[in-house]
Amino acid sequence: MLPVFLGDPRITTRFTLAPGSDFDAEALAALDRSGARTVPWEEALRADHDLVLAASPKGDLRKLSGPRVLLPHGAGFNKAVDDDGSPDVPSGLDPAYLLPGGTPWADLHALAHDDQVALLTHYCPSLASRARVVGDPTLDRFLASADHRTDYRDALRTGRRRLLVLTSTWGPESLLSRRPELPGELMALLPQDAYQVALVLHPNEHSRTGTFDLSRQLAPALDAGLVLSRPYEEWAALLVAADAVITDHGSTALYAAAIGRSIVGAYDGSSELLPGSPMARLLALAPRLVQAQQVEEVLRKAAALDTRPVAEAAFARRGEALPRLQRLLYRLLGLRPIAAAPEALAFAAPVNVGRRPVAHAVRVETDGHRISVARFPPHTQEVVHHLAAEHPGSGPRAVQSAAVLWRCARPADPAGTADPRRAPATWTAVGWTARMLEEAPLCRTVAAVLTSERCLIRHRVHGLFSVQVEPHRAGGRVSRVDPVTVVSAVHAWLGAATTATAVTAVPVVLECETGPLTVRVRLCPPTVEDLDHEL
Numbered sequence: 001m002l003p004v005f006l007g008d009p010r011i012t013t014r015f016t017l018a019p020g021s022d023f024d025a026e027a028l029a030a031l032d033r034s035g036a037r038t039v040p041w042e043e044a045l046r047a048d049h050d051l052v053l054a055a056s057p058k059g060d061l062r063k064l065s066g067p068r069v070l071l072p073h074g075a076g077f078n079k080a081v082d083d084d085g086s087p088d089v090p091s092g093l094d095p096a097y098l099l100p101g102g103t104p105w106a107d108l109h110a111l112a113h114d115d116q117v118a119l120l121t122h123y124c125p126s127l128a129s130r131a132r133v134v135g136d137p138t139l140d141r142f143l144a145s146a147d148h149r150t151d152y153r154d155a156l157r158t159g160r161r162r163l164l165v166l167t168s169t170w171g172p173e174s175l176l177s178r179r180p181e182l183p184g185e186l187m188a189l190l191p192q193d194a195y196q197v198a199l200v201l202h203p204n205e206h207s208r209t210g211t212f213d214l215s216r217q218l219a220p221a222l223d224a225g226l227v228l229s230r231p232y233e234e235w236a237a238l239l240v241a242a243d244a245v246i247t248d249h250g251s252t253a254l255y256a257a258a259i260g261r262s263i264v265g266a267y268d269g270s271s272e273l274l275p276g277s278p279m280a281r282l283l284a285l286a287p288r289l290v291q292a293q294q295v296e297e298v299l300r301k302a303a304a305l306d307t308r309p310v311a312e313a314a315f316a317r318r319g320e321a322l323p324r325l326q327r328l329l330y331r332l333l334g335l336r337p338i339a340a341a342p343e344a345l346a347f348a349a350p351v352n353v354g355r356r357p358v359a360h361a362v363r364v365e366t367d368g369h370r371i372s373v374a375r376f377p378p379h380t381q382e383v384v385h386h387l388a389a390e391h392p393g394s395g396p397r398a399v400q401s402a403a404v405l406w407r408c409a410r411p412a413d414p415a416g417t418a419d420p421r422r423a424p425a426t427w428t429a430v431g432w433t434a435r436m437l438e439e440a441p442l443c444r445t446v447a448a449v450l451t452s453e454r455c456l457i458r459h460r461v462h463g464l465f466s467v468q469v470e471p472h473r474a475g476g477r478v479s480r481v482d483p484v485t486v487v488s489a490v491h492a493w494l495g496a497a498t499t500a501t502a503v504t505a506v507p508v509v510l511e512c513e514t515g516p517l518t519v520r521v522r523l524c525p526p527t528v529e530d531l532d533h534e535l
Contacts, residue, residue, distance in 0.1 A: 003342050004326035010335065013037070016044035018059030026207030030232055050333055057097040057105045067332045070098075070106040072136055075251035076314040077119055078279035079272040081171065090274055093123045104130060108328060112136040113316040134324040135317030138236070140344035142259050143319060145240045148346050152241035155349040156227065160472075160479055160516040161196045164299075165242040166266070167235075169250030170204035173272045178248075180217070182266060185292035187224040188381065191374040192357065193485055193515035198227035198238050202250060206231040224377035227354040237347040244299055246289060249273040249280075251314075257282055258311035262302035264289050278314040282307060319344070358394040359402070360484070362386050364492035371489040372513040386444075388488050391436060404491050405436050406447040406484050409535045430531040433458035445491040448535060449483050456530040457487060459494050464526040465506065472517045485514045486521050 005011040015031050015038045031038050039047075049066035055073040062068070077090035085094040098105050109131040111117055121128040145152075153163065166183060168175035175182070176199075183199050190197065199218070206214070215222065222228060229235045239245065239255060244262035247253035249269030257263050263286040273280050287301040317324065326341040360375040364385040376382050378398065389402035399405065409429070427435070429448035436446040437460055447467075448456045455467040469486050472479040489512040507524035 003345070004322055004329055004337075006342050007339050008337070010338075014039050014044070016041055018061050020059050026203065026231070030203075051329065053329075054106075056092075062100060062105055067107040068105065069108045069110060069329065069332065071110050072112050072134075072138075075136065075139075075254035075311075076112065076116060076278050077274070078251050078254075078277040079169075079249055079269060079274055081272060088274075089123060090119065090277070093119055095124050098124050098127060106130065108132060108332065110134045110325060110328065112139075112321075113314055115313055132324070132328060133316055134328065135319070135321035136315050137321040137325070137344065139255060139258060139315050140319055140321050141347060142236065142240065142255055144344040145237065145346040146259065148237075148349070149240050152237045152347075152349055155351075156196065156198075156238075156241060156353050158196050158241065161194055162243040162299075163196045163198065163238075163241055164190075164295075165198045165200055165238050165245050165256075167200045167239075167245055167247045167250055167252045167256075168202065168205065169248055169252070169269075170202035170208065171272075173248075173267075173269045174202070174205065174250070175248035175267045176201060176205065178267050182246075182292060183218060183226055184221040184224075186295060187221045187226055188377055188379060189292055189295060191376065191515060192225060192360065193373070193375055193482065193517075195515075196225070196227065196354075197221075198229060198242075198354075200229045200235040200238055200252060201231070202252075203231040220377070220379060222355055223357065225354045225357050227350075227352060229350075230352055233347055234350050234352065237350045240347065241350070244302055247283075247286075249283065251279055253282060254278055254311050254314045257307040258315055260306075260308055262299065262305070263307050264298050264302045278310060281313065282310045285310060359387065359389040359398045360488070362388050362404075362488045362492075364488060366492055366496045369493075369509065370511045370513065371493055373485050373489050373492075374514070375485060375488070385492060386488070388484065388491075390484075399440060400442065402440070402443060404445045404447065404488055405440060405443050406449055406487055407432065407535060408449045409451070409533060427535045428531065429456040429533045429535060430458075430464070430526070432535055433464070444495065445487065447484070447487040448530075448533065449487070450530060450533050452480050452483055454530065455483055455487060456526060456533065457490055459491070462494050462497070464531070465490070465523050466526045466530045468522040468524070469512075470520040470522070472519050479517055481512070481514050481517050481519050486512050486519070489514075489521065490523060 015036050017027055019041055045063055052064050052066045052068040054061050055071050077092050079091055080088050081091050085096050111131055111133050112135055114133055117131045120131050186197050229238050242261050245253055245256040246264045246266050248267040253263055265283040265286045266289045268283050285307055287298045289298050322341040326337055330337050359378045361378050361380050361384040363374040365372040386403035388404035389398035391399055391405045391407050433446040433448055444460050446458045453469045457465045457467055469483055510521040512519050512521050
């Protein structure tokens with residue numbers, strides 16, 4: 001809402017937090033990171049205010065001086081939270097909070113849709129005259145971000161994979177509380193080169209649990225590449241980037257439906273979900289993921305459905321929220337705006353891209369010179385061909401049991417800015433690959449990954465090869481596969497060779513199929529440049 005005041009030197013903003021919130025520490029930390037000026041509650045009570053903006057009527061905010069505005073919070077009124085206000089009354093519409101002691105809490109209720117005015121009138125008839133439909137400023141930011149989708153996917157390193165985003169509200173009826181195993185199950189089931197999985201949690205869940213415990217609880221999935229969204233704004237960029245959203249009854253999914261993403265229901269919130277609400281209608285339409293093993297079938301069903309009409313019941317006046325809010329807020333201030341309301345801003349690109357897995361359980365199918373590769377976390381229950389592990393990052397257990405070991409060369413330093421004292425001695429690719437076969441007796445193939453398109457491979461039986469990986473070109477875009485995937489393909493092809501003659505007849509061109517991409521791979525005798533490449 002604050003963008004409506006951009007460029008106005010007459011406006012001074014201060015933030016405060018009413019006491020009693022279970023999530024105050026994270027809220028204050030977020031404000032501090034933004035550079036906002038905060039004031040203690042006691043100081044806010046003593047000061048005179050020209051306008052009070054809030055997204056919730058709970059707590060003692062009514063004690064603050066000045067006209068009060070209740071702004072949109074989430075996408076509509078979809079649930080009633082047990083032990084919080086009146087039974088079976090939508091959260092955000094409870095007379096106990098909106099009419100404390102029979103007195104209206106807010107001078108203005110800014111709502112996103114005419115249906116919400118009708119709901120407010122039903123539960124609090126005396127507040128109907130104080131309601132105005134302004135639209136949803138968050139949805140307007142989603143619409144402004146549509147052209148940034150490719151940029152967001154590039155920032156996430158999604159490539160040609162399908163991005164699945166799991167969204168969970170907070171509390172005991174949330175997806176993460178009811179099905180905490182689901183992120184890990186999906187990571188173990190879905191091929192890593194075909195799917196990317198992200199998890200969006202309600203900010204209250206981040207605050208309640210904390211980064212340390214979330215990282216501990218989700219460790220196997222995070223190690224397998226799960227992207228855990230940061231609690232502010234990044235979640236929205238992930239929804240824009242997504243191909244499909246797997247959700248509970250939290251209203252986040254309504255934003256995803258409004259921009260045309262496929263929706264899958266994974267938990268309905270039990271008694272929290274209000275019948276007839278936009279989220280109830282969305283979950284009634286969306287296919288249900290009962291067991292993780294059904295995910296690909298359920299995703300196909302979801303892709304055939306258009307859930308955008310359901311979202312229309314939660315959002316009106318699209319693209320108009322900031323101009324409408326500006327008129328209403330300046331009227332309460334008794335001022336004239338000095339400039340037109342700004343356009344809604346696109347979300348910033350995601351920063352958290354997930355960890356790069358350091359070990360893979362690899363399923364391989366070979367058909368002559370064509371090799372199909374699917375990679376999974378080491379703990380998968382899928383039938384696989386071999387284990388591939390990074391040395392030394394994957395740890396001694398994986399290193400000693402892996403059939404394929406790899407190591408990535410340090411990035412080139414053409415500017416000469418690296419500290420020359422950091423590595424007075426270093427391995428060459430030929431030296432390191434030979435050493436690894438000596439140290440890891442169960443290993444069959446060792447690879448020095450030199451660049452995204454070049455590797456040096458040493459096979460225990462067939463010896464040394466240089467490998468060149470052609471990027472995939474289509475539609476004016478260049479896509480590259482993980483060269484470690486190609487290493488597993490070459491390993492399987494070499495292992496399947498029935499005679500030494502078939503292997504020594506190089507150069508040879510292989511086709512490696514992984515996820516949605518197929519690339520050409522040239523296997524040839526080792527070049528001096530590759531042999532002597534410093535790692």
